[in-house]
Structure formats: C-alpha cells, structure tokens
Amino acid sequence: xxxxxxxxxxxxxxxxxxxxxxxxxxxxxxxxxxxxxxxxxxxxxxxxxxxxxxxxxxxxxxxxxxxxxxxxxxxxxxxxxxxxxxxxxxxxxxxxxxxxxxxxxxxxxxxxxxxxxxxxxxxxxxxxxxxxxxxxxxxxxxxxxxxxxxxxxxxxxxxxxxxxxxxxxxxxxxxxxxxxxxxxxxxxxxxxxxxxxxxxxxxxxxxxxxxxxxxxxxxxxxxxxxxxxxxxxxxxxxxxxxxxxxxxxxxxxxxxxxxxxxxxxxxxxxxxxxxxxxxxxxxxxxxxxxxxxxxxxxxxxxxxxxxxxxxxxxxxxxxxxxxxxxxxx
Numbered sequence: 001x002x003x004x005x006x007x008x009x010x011x012x013x014x015x016x017x018x019x020x021x022x023x024x025x026x027x028x029x030x031x032x033x034x035x036x037x038x039x040x041x042x043x044x045x046x047x048x049x050x051x052x053x054x055x056x057x058x059x060x061x062x063x064x065x066x067x068x069x070x071x072x073x074x075x076x077x078x079x080x081x082x083x084x085x086x087x088x089x090x091x092x093x094x095x096x097x098x099x100x101x102x103x104x105x106x107x108x109x110x111x112x113x114x115x116x117x118x119x120x121x122x123x124x125x126x127x128x129x130x131x132x133x134x135x136x137x138x139x140x141x142x143x144x145x146x147x148x149x150x151x152x153x154x155x156x157x158x159x160x161x162x163x164x165x166x167x168x169x170x171x172x173x174x175x176x177x178x179x180x181x182x183x184x185x186x187x188x189x190x191x192x193x194x195x196x197x198x199x200x201x202x203x204x205x206x207x208x209x210x211x212x213x214x215x216x217x218x219x220x221x222x223x224x225x226x227x228x229x230x231x232x233x234x235x236x237x238x239x240x241x242x243x244x245x246x247x248x249x250x251x252x253x254x255x256x257x258x259x260x261x262x263x264x265x266x267x268x269x270x271x272x273x274x275x276x277x278x279x280x281x282x283x284x285x286x287x288x289x290x291x292x293x294x295x296x297x298x299x300x301x302x303x304x305x306x307x308x309x310x311x312x313x314x315x316x317x318x319x320x321x322x323x324x325x326x327x328x329x
Contacts, residue, residue: 006096007123011162237316
C-alpha cells in the first residue's frame with residue numbers, strides 16, 4: 001500500500017501522518033518494531049530495503065518518508081519508480097510539504113499515484129469558509145465553543161497558518177474556561193468576538209487592513225490608535241510605509257476593475273491579481289470608499305515620500321503620518 005500525504009498546510013499534513021501512525025500501531029504493531037521514518041537525505045538503499053523487508057512478528061510494517069518526491073531531481077526519479085509496487089506486507093507513507101498543485105505536477109508523483117493500491121490525501125492551505133469550519137471544529141475538539149462572528153474574526157486575524165491558529169484556540173478556550181470558573185452561574189460560555197479582539201494579535205498584514213479600514217471609514221482617532229499600537233509592537237515605520245504603499249496599489253487595481261465592472265467579485269479579483277481571496281474581499285470593501293483619481297494622487301505622493309526617505313531628507317515616521325492623514329481626510 002502506498003499513501004501520499006501532501007500539501008503546504010504542514011499542520012494538517014503532519015496530523016494526518018500521526019493519525020496513520022497511531023492507527024497502524026494500534027492495529028498491527030503496538031511494540032513499534034515495524035515502524036520507521038526516513039528523511040529525504042536517507043540512503044536510497046536503506047530506504048528501499050526497509051520498504052521491501054518483511055515485518056517482524058506482525059502482518060504489516062510501515063515506512064514514512066519525508067519530502068522524497070519534492071527533493072528528487074528528474075534524473076534521479078528512475079530508482080523510485082518501484083515504490084508504485086510496494087509489497088502487500090508494507091505500508092509506505094510519502095510525506096510531502098510542497099504546495100499540493102505543485103507536487104501533483106511532478107512526474108514521479110503522477111507515476112506513483114497510478115499504482116494499484118494508492119491513497120492520496122492532499123492538504124492545501126485552508127481559506128474562506130473552509131478555514132472557518134476547521135477553526136470551529138478545532139475549538140470543539142479542544143472542549144470549547146465559539147460564535148460564528150468570533151470564528152470569522154479569528155480567521156481574519158490569523159489566516160491559514162494552522163500552527164498559530166491552534167495555539168490561539170488553546171489560549172481562547174483556556175480563557176473561556178477561566179471566565180466560566182469565575183462566573184457565579186457556571187457553565188462554559190462560547191468564545192466571543194470581543195475575546196478574539198482582546199487576546200489575538202492580528203498578523204502584520206491584518207493590522208494594516210485594520211488601519212486602512214479605519215482610514216477608509218474616516219475614523220481618524222481609531223487610525224491613530226492602530227498606528228500607535230503598531231509602532232509600540234516594534235514595527236518600523238519603513239515596514240508600515242511599505243505595507244501602506246502595497247495596499248494603495250492593490251486598491252488602485254481593485255478600483256480600476258470596479259470602474260470597469262461594478263459587479264466584479266472578490267473571486268475574480270483574487271484570480272486576476274494573484275492575491276489571497278481574503279485580501280481581495282477586504283480590498284473590494286475598501287476600494288468602494290475611494291475615487292480612482294484620489295488613489296492615484298496618493299500613490300504619486302507615496303512615490304515622492306519614498307524618494308525623500310531614501311535620500312535622507314524625509315523622516316519615515318513623518319512620511320507615514322502624512323500618508324495616513326491624507327487618506328483619512
């Protein structure tokens with residue numbers, strides 16, 4: 001049996017491999033004598049021998065190999081083609097962490113996946129409603145509950161990094177339990193949106209979106225507060241300026257497409273601009289609040305300020321303040 005577990009969502013890939021290992025050891029090998037793991041740098045002879053060897057006092061043996069397909073060059077693929085005929089007594093798991101679509105294009109993957117007893121488990125990075133569902137299910141698995149608006153807020157702040165997401169969920173569930181313990185009524189209240197806002201710091205990109213949101217809504221006080229928080233967290237004004245510039249360019253592209261087709265969707269924007277659907281949806285909401293001419297004028301000023309910072313006659317902090325002030329007016 002050959003099992004392909006692959007994708008750039010390394011959290012779910014690793015969880016699936018662990019799940020397969022636990023199931024194998026529970027059913028065939030509680031002693032662990034018939035389980036082995038190889039890295040991509042292992043000697044081919046050792047790896048192939050492990051796959052071909054008979055199990056010791058068991059019906060099956062399991063061999064896990066990491067990043068074999070993604071690290072194998074074209075001229076080295078021939079030696080691995082025999083893996084498509086893995087002995088019935090062996091379970092071979094190929095653990096790949098390359099993007100799912102990219103690994104599926106590899107000739108070695110295509111050849112191996114056509115074998116008689118092959119099972120494939122692709123794990124691309126989650127986004128949109130799939131990410132919200134995974135997050136909600138993960139909270140339940142950790143013994144908590146979460147409201148839908150809180151789950152969406154959490155996904156917007158963390159994105160598809162499930163390693164960070166799992167850590168944040170653990171923190172939020174513990175916080176909700178502590179709150180329940182302090183409550184006179186008892187019970188385990190669901191994680192609310194305000195809990196996420198207070199306990200989960202957004203990614204840098206998420207903070208920039210929040211800043212531009214405040215600016216686009218002409219909420220000057222909130223924009224200044226968010227800008228101050230970002231500086232206190234240690235983000236340099238050069239980084240903030242760079243992200244603001246990137247965001248203005250995205251808004252220009254979206255506003256241009258909106259002017260051509262007022263019914264343009266975030267899905268189309270994401271595809272044509274090559275950005276994450278979350279980024280496209282946020283930019284679409286924000287671009288509706290600006291005129292294209294105003295965004296183009298702001299971009300010209302950004303270019304002027306960038307030249308000023310690089311030549312040394314304009315301070316980065318002042319440049320950021322001036323850009324935010326212009327956008328919020």
